[in-house]
Amino acid sequence: MTARKRTHTRTQTRTTLASRIGLPAAVVALLVFTLFPVYWMISTALDPKALTRGSDVLPSGLSLEHFTFVFEKGNFGTYLLNSALVGLATIVAAGVLSLFAAIAVARFKFRFRTSVLIMILIVQMVPLEALVIPLFIQMRDYDMLNSLLGLSVVYIALSLPFAIWTLRGFVATVPKEVEEAAYIDGASWPRMFWSVLLPLVAPGLVATSIFAFITAWNEFVFAYTFMKGSDKYTAAVGIYQFFGENSTSWGPVMASSTLVTVPVMIFFVIVHRKLGSGLAAGAVKG
Numbered sequence: 001m002t003a004r005k006r007t008h009t010r011t012q013t014r015t016t017l018a019s020r021i022g023l024p025a026a027v028v029a030l031l032v033f034t035l036f037p038v039y040w041m042i043s044t045a046l047d048p049k050a051l052t053r054g055s056d057v058l059p060s061g062l063s064l065e066h067f068t069f070v071f072e073k074g075n076f077g078t079y080l081l082n083s084a085l086v087g088l089a090t091i092v093a094a095g096v097l098s099l100f101a102a103i104a105v106a107r108f109k110f111r112f113r114t115s116v117l118i119m120i121l122i123v124q125m126v127p128l129e130a131l132v133i134p135l136f137i138q139m140r141d142y143d144m145l146n147s148l149l150g151l152s153v154v155y156i157a158l159s160l161p162f163a164i165w166t167l168r169g170f171v172a173t174v175p176k177e178v179e180e181a182a183y184i185d186g187a188s189w190p191r192m193f194w195s196v197l198l199p200l201v202a203p204g205l206v207a208t209s210i211f212a213f214i215t216a217w218n219e220f221v222f223a224y225t226f227m228k229g230s231d232k233y234t235a236a237v238g239i240y241q242f243f244g245e246n247s248t249s250w251g252p253v254m255a256s257s258t259l260v261t262v263p264v265m266i267f268f269v270i271v272h273r274k275l276g277s278g279l280a281a282g283a284v285k286g
Helices: 002-046 065-072 076-107 113-125 128-141 148-173 176-184 189-218 221-226 235-242 250-282
Strands: none
Touching: 002 065, 002 250, 065 076, 065 250, 076 113, 076 148, 076 189, 076 235, 076 250, 113 148, 128 148, 128 221, 148 189, 148 221, 176 189, 189 235, 189 250, 221 235, 235 250
C-alpha cells in the first residue's frame, strides 16, 4: 500500500512538473512564432548586407543606410505623408458618418430599418477585389482618379459597413432612460449627444476608428490602381517600387516595411485598452 502511494505521489509530481514546464514552453514557442517575422524584418532592414544575408539568424551588422536610401532615393517620406493624410481623413469622416448612422438604426424606428442592416452586412461580405473595377469607373466618371481625396472617399466607403454595424451595438447598450433624463433637465438633442451619448460610446468610436485607420494605412490594390503619378502613392504602394523584375532589394523593402509597421504598432499600443473595453461593450447587446 505504501509503495502504491509513493508511485501515485511520484506520478502526480511528474504531471504537475510537466504542466508547469509545458505551459511556459508553449507560450514561449507561440511568442517566437509570432515575433520572429517582426525580428527578421527589422534585423534585415538594419543589415548592411541584407541582399546576401541568406538564412543567417543574426545580421552581419547594424546600419541605417537602407532607411536613408528609402527616404532619399525612394521618396518614402512623401508616401508616408500621403498615407497619413488618407488615414486621418478616413478616421474622421468614417467616424462621424458611422456614428450618426448607428444612432439612426439603433434609436429611431423607420420603415425598412431591418433591410438597411441586412444590406450593410451584405456589403461587408463582398470581396474587395470585386469592387475594384466598379469603383474605378465611378471615380473616373467623377474625375477623382490620381487624387488623395478620391482614394479617401473609397476607404471611407469600405470602412462604413463594419463601423456602422459595430457602433450600433454600442449605441444600443446605452439606456434610453439616460437620454430621457437629459431631456427632462432641459437639454436639447445636440446637448444630450455631446454631453451624454458621445462619452458613453467613445470606446466604440475609438475601436472602429482603429480598424478604419488600419484599412486605409495598409490597403494596396485600390491605391495602386487609382493612382497614376508616383507622387500620389501611399506607403503600401511605395514598398512595391523596390521589387524588381529579376531581383528584389531586400534591405529597402524591409526598411520601408518597418516604417509602415511601426506607426501602427505604436498607435495600437497606445489605444489597446480602449479597444479591448470598446469591443467588450459593443458585444453586450446587438
